[in-house]
Structures are given as structure tokens and as C-alpha cells.
Amino acid sequence: MAVYTHVSHDELEVFLTDYNLGRPVALKGIAEGVENSNFLLVTEKGQYILTLYEKRVAPEDLPYFIGLMDFLADSGVACPRPIHGKDGNALRSLAQKSAAIVSFLDGICITKPAPQHCLELGKCLARFHVAGLDFSGHRENALGPAGWRPLFRQCEHDADTILIDLSSMLEQELDYLDAHWPDSLPNGVIHADLFPDNVFFIQDKISGLIDFYFACNDILSYDLAICINAWCFESDMSFNITKAKHLIQGYQSVRSLTEEEISSLPVLCRGASLRFLLTRLYDQLNQVEGAIVTTKNPIDYVERLRFHQRAQTAESYGLT
């Protein structure tokens, strides 16, 4: 949950004069997204989400994110649609932060997904990947393999305070991934953070995806591996193969995985586990005094990583 920046009534009144949205009627900070400040904004024209981009989002990346949402909304992938101002710009400035207004997306996220939800997710992820192939923007994955070791270097000395021998486990895993990371899998735009809180449902059907602020160009099936990590483990960290089967089946009903993508699934899942393990570890070791964000437990991803290390083939994920 996150509201880091305060927006005054006066600032909002002035800000809205750049749009065709009428005057402000209500503004409420909402508990959505941990990276930015988000508000429900009601104007004379309807309800919207106002986002102020905080320090974790690089300003130079914003045109990519906004352009991607514009492109996806035009392509029929349900997601928030950026609202453009009278001058055509969707990105502007409010309270000394970069800011954008997007359309309000109906739907509610599901925190305990059932296999049916995973099936829907798989279809939606594949549709997003297929649509994204025509998107002209490009953004490197700052949290891809090349970013993992620098992140580890900032945690290695304190990692063992979280879990004994964690530092050496991470170093060995980085070595393994350096040696085995696939380099010729189909690439495209990936969401890269498609956790259940970024997927809205209405009556068991997906109404849309949100939070594209980790989106980038990378291996498409790595995005699937992120979803396997995020959607197919129970709260006791046990792996639910039924959910994984449904997720992959849904995905393949829209976009077939190549043989190499299938055989690479275990290593992609290891990489995805490591990525979230490293960022959670970093956040845990670098908690900001007085921050109103609850850090997530990195140990959850140690458990996931151990599962993937034991998985030798895609059969471990229900693929036959």
C-alpha cells in the first residue's frame, strides 16, 4: 500500500485544467502498488486513477510504460488507458513528481487463485505477449540476469542475517544461472510483475491487468515462469501442480511454447525465484525508517528456488 506524496486540493484543481475531465470531485489515496502513490480521482467526467511516480521509477522509462498501456488498450488487452491532456500529453507533473491519469479498471484481485483463475491468467498472459510483438518501444529488463549479481553484491554481507548460508546459496545460484541461462528464446514485451494483486477479475474472468512499471523486453516464457512462482505456490510454500498445469494450458491455448521454451522452464523458474528473492532481500536489509510499506519475506522465495532446483524437466510443472 502506498501514498508517499500529498496532493493538495489547489494543486489538483490546477493540474486538471490541463485535461478535459472537468473539476475534481473526490481524491482518495489507495492501497495499490508499492512503488508509486496512487489515488482514486473522481471528476465531473467519471472516475480515474491518478499516479504520482516515486523514486523507484526512472523518469526516462515513463514514456515506454505510458506508450505500452496506450498500445495495449488499443490492441484490446484490458488495462488502464492513459488519459491524454488537452495538449495530447499523458505524462505531466504534479506535486514535484511525474504524474499520469489512467482510466479506472473495474475488477477485484484474487489473493487465493484457484486453478480456473490460473487458466484465465495463462490465456491473458499469452494474449498480452502476442499483442506486444507489434509494440515498437524497447526497454531493457533492469532486473534481468545482468542486474542480479550487482543486486547480490549489495546484500551479500548481510544475507546470512536473514538465513544461515543464504549468501553462498545465492552466489552458487548466480553461477548456475550464468552458465545455463537460455539466450535464443522468443523475446518480446513482458509484464515482469504479474502477481495476483496486478490482475483484476470480475466473476472468475479477467477484467484487466495493471501496474506495468516493471514491463520490459525480455524472454516471453520468463514472464510465464514469474507467474508460476507468483500463482502456483500455496501459502505453506508447497507447489500446486494443478494450478501450474492450468496456467500453462491456458497460455498454450493462445500461444504455443516452443520445445526450447518448454525444456528451459526449470531454469527460467529458478531465475524468476532468484529475482524476487534478491529484491525482497534488498528491501528487507534496507528498510526505510518510517516507511509505510510492509516488506515481503524473502524466505518465501528461498523455498520456491529450492523447488525449482530439484525440478529437472518441464514435467515437474505438469507439462507432458
Place this chain on the structure above:
Amino acid sequence: MAVYTHVSHDELEVFLTDYNLGRPVALKGIAEGVENSNFLLVTEKGQYILTLYEKRVAPEDLPYFIGLMDFLADSGVACPRPIHGKDGNALRSLAQKSAAIVSFLDGICITKPAPQHCLELGKCLARFHVAGLDFSGHRENALGPAGWRPLFRQCEHDADTILIDLSSMLEQELDYLDAHWPDSLPNGVIHADLFPDNVFFIQDKISGLIDFYFACNDILSYDLAICINAWCFESDMSFNITKAKHLIQGYQSVRSLTEEEISSLPVLCRGASLRFLLTRLYDQLNQVEGAIVTTKNPIDYVERLRFHQRAQTAESYGLT
């Protein structure tokens, strides 16, 4: 800001079958109120606020709060209107918590009130007091004078860790208030927490009041003293007499203060300062590990209290 309890999609679906609001369309945790969990709830019928009552609100008090909001909305005091279920009840249970749905109130709170806002607040507060005279419910002020010394007892040993000699200052103030607290001023329903974040404005006019979960029966002009503390000091703790004049003038344009109420204003302001000083001190000394609430600085109220201690008459507040 506060969302303490998670509500699942399934729980919400079932919960809403008790209402004539249609099916859920969206649910977003909002950063409003520090005592309870609040959500923006969109259903097929419109938008609402869903509140889950957390541990600081006594369940036995809830009928008073809900009844008061019903009464005020019927009396034309703009405030959230409780939504009653098919069985007529507005209070029920969700995710093991007491819960209620209220209407969505348009408006935006103003964090840096101008004199004009204080004038509007004064009028609105007086209208609320006058309307409340006919409300039949009764609730003692748990944070009134009788509650201050027990609260102090829980803080006295650690108070000096916050500010040197704070403990003895508090004890002397409690003695002074015990000796000088007025006992024959007009009583009625007071809001008791009418800070700027509980007052919504649309274009400089008040659209409504929210958060009645400290409301109780107490001295009416004590509520005015709370507003003087909450609205008439600048961020550097200087007292803005123009704002106080406007606040009191607005109030008296609807309800005239008696001579005794006017002469009691300094002591009422001292009591109001002490009340918020004590609860903030208690919260600061008893921070819950991992809580996502930012505690407010008790020192702000030491400064206010010192101002009121120097004020000998109501003239210090702009009354002539």
C-alpha cells in the same frame, strides 16, 4: 492510512447478497481513517465505502455511531449515510470483523485550511451540534477528562524519553484541569475528532463530515476547542488568530456561544490539547511492530498546550 484486514472476492460476493446493491465490481483499500480498514467498494448500483471495524472501536459502540450517521443524514447534515441490508440492519460481519457500508461522499479534504475554510467549518460544526440535540443515543467520551489521567499513568514513566520534564508538565496540567474544568456548559453530541482530514470540501464549501468513530456526548464548545487546535495552528506551531476568528464567527452565525462558554474557551483548549498530546504520546510509546501507520508527533501538542496555558481569556482566540 489503513487497511488491516484483507477481504477476499468470495467473502465480498457472499456479504453483498445481504444488500440490494448488486454484485461487486471493484474493491480498493483506501488510505482514510487510522482506526479502521476502509475500502472503496464499487457495485452494480454505484460506489460506496466499506468499513471493517478494527480493535480500537468497541463493538458495543457501533450502533451509536451508525445510528448517529443515520440521524445526521436524515437531519440534512452532510455525512456518509449507512446502507441498510435487506433485513434492515446496517451493521453486519465480514472477514471476522464488524462491518458496514456507507454512501460515498464527494469532496476532498484540505490540509492547509485558509480562513474561509475555517469559517465554513465553524458553520458546519454548529449545524451539527444543533441537529445532534435531538439525537436520542448516548455515549460517554472515553477520551474525556475522566480518561486522561489513566492514559497518563500508562505513559508517565517513559514520557521524558520524548521530551525532558514532559511527565511533570502533564501531571501539573492534569491537576489544573481537574480544578478548573467547567461542569455546567451546554452538552450534546460532539464529533470529537474534526481534523482537516475528516472534512470534505468541494470548491471551498463543505460537502460533508466523515469519521464519527470518536463521536460522543460532551461539552459542545469542547468540540470547538478541538477544532481550534486542529485548524488554527500553522505547521511551525504558530497560532493563526485570523483562522480562529473565522472559525468562531462561523460557529456563532449558527449557534451563539453563552458567556460561560466564551470565558471557558482557554481551559477547553488546554483540555483538547492535552487529550491529543496524551493519545499521540501513548501511540508513540506503544508502536506496534510492523504496523503500517505513521504515528503523529506528540510534541506538536506540547506547543499548542503552551500557547493555551498563556491564553488568559477568549480574547486570545480573537473573541472581543
